[in-house]
Amino acid sequence: MTPARAEIVVDLAAVRHNVATLKAATGVAMMTVVKADGYGHGMAQVAAAARQGGADWLGVATIDEALALRAAGDTGPVLCWLGVPGEDYAAAIEADVDVTAYSVAELDEIRMAVVAVGRPARVQLKVDTGLSRGGAPADRWADVVAEARAGEDARIWTVTGIWSHFACSDEPEHPANDAQERAFRDALAVADEAGLRPEVRHLSNSAGALLRPSARFDLVRCGLASYGLDPAPGHTSDLGLVPAMTVRARLAMVKHVATGAGVSYGHTWVADHATTVGLVPVGYGDGVPRHASNVAETWVAGKRRPVRGRICMDQFVVDLGGELPPAGQDVVLFGTGRDGAPTAQDWAEACGTISYEIVTRIGGRMTRTYVDQEEPG
Structure with a gap:
């Protein structure tokens, strides 16, 4: 065959190696993030390699991405987190995909999808701890938790996770990291008091997973590092990750x-x-x-x-x-x-x-x- 004019070569063994290395280094459950077509590496292919490397969960941004994983044959836990009003939650529920709610309004939409599908949803709640992006703001968190607990009592859904996202984890001395971890622990306390018992609590992305052991909780979400790239140049130690x-x-x-x-x-x-x-x-x-x-x-x-x-x-x-x-x-x-x-x-x-x-x-x-x-x- 004629060699390609230009090509992207992806080493799947490197992905397996990186996922296994990260899981061993962090000592908790591993979510490999494969959104954006696997960070440009090919979502279905790297997802399969990540599972082989020990990924307990896969993470994607959109429901469409989650459904594409299911269509490619993945049957393990998958979380998606970015939605807009009118999302097809019914398709996600039918595919046994965990969906994320930031608000009571999103929970209401998920509730309607559950009624349409006739099976309970798997829901994770995201709280904004200081990134000021997605997630329930602190002054709305108690309302989201109360609605989530009511839905769980009514067997509309199971709350499988509570999570948030760091803003500055690639700068380990940044004061926002301490503030966000405190805010996350406070949010977990609110949920615990309401009676929620999620399977996983997670805050750390790749940089947080490597640089902040106190924030590993039950699960870490590794995206960039899974592809062998350094999430915090100048701060991380050499784990032997291999660019894929x-x-x-x-x-x-x-x-x-x-x-x-x-x-x-x-x-x-x-x-x-x-x-x-x-x-x-x-x-x-x-x-x-x-x-x-x-x-x-x-x-x-x-x-x-x-x-x-x-x-x-x-x-x-x-x-x-x-x-x-x-x-x-x-x-x-x-x-x-x-x-x-x-x-x-x-x-x-x-x-x-x-x-x-x-x-x-x-x-x-x-x-x-x-x-x-x-x-x-």
Whole structure:
């Protein structure tokens, strides 16, 4: 077969390894978060690998994502958490998916779905402890808890979990972390006093799971770290996590450029000496960040090669330093970093963003290939 013009290579053994490593390091139940198409890695495939690695739960944002997991054959516990009025709670209930409620109004919608379906729901309650995003605000929490308890008494649903989300867990000294953990414990006390006995209480994402043992409770939710990326660069210890994604393309052409030649739109880079450049056939239409123009690096023929000029919709140019590798030569945009190639974190730092954005946005016209290396380390 002809090699792909550009592809995302996902190592499923790395996902299994990472999930198992994280579960052993935290010592509690593990939810692997596979929302946003598995952070760009492919939701169904990484979900299966995560289960093999020991994931007790899977986490997604939307009901549609949860239903897609069920359609792919997953039968284990799945939590979804992002809804709007009119969500299809009936489909989630029928699929035995845990749904999240932030408000009495959402509980009312879930109640109506239960009546329509004729079976009880599995409901988790989310409280806002200081992120000021989703979740019941503190002054409404008691009302949500009371409604949830009433529904449980009426056998409308089972409250399977109570949870919240950190705002600053990647900054371990930030005072918000202590404040949020206190607020979460206060919210749990309200629920306990009302008689709720959830299966799981959870607060920590990847960074919180690794950096704040006191906040692990019954379950941690690991997203980014499950894909081998560092959720808190500069703070986490080396657990041996392995990046699961490698993005590569093939050089479309190689050419000489003379001193003074401008490269790409706007001539934002002009050669100050004669060199050679290679054309990489992917661009921002494939999720390559335009912010990487003139700042990111790639890996070609055993060396890091800087991006020169603006990244275009379908292509960009790298400086080959006078060398002439053949057209068709592999170009690694980012990968594991074990051979010296850039990582997603390197691209994130070059672009002034986070590695989450780098891996979830990449794709476009690239193919996705799965490998299963037995020894990802």
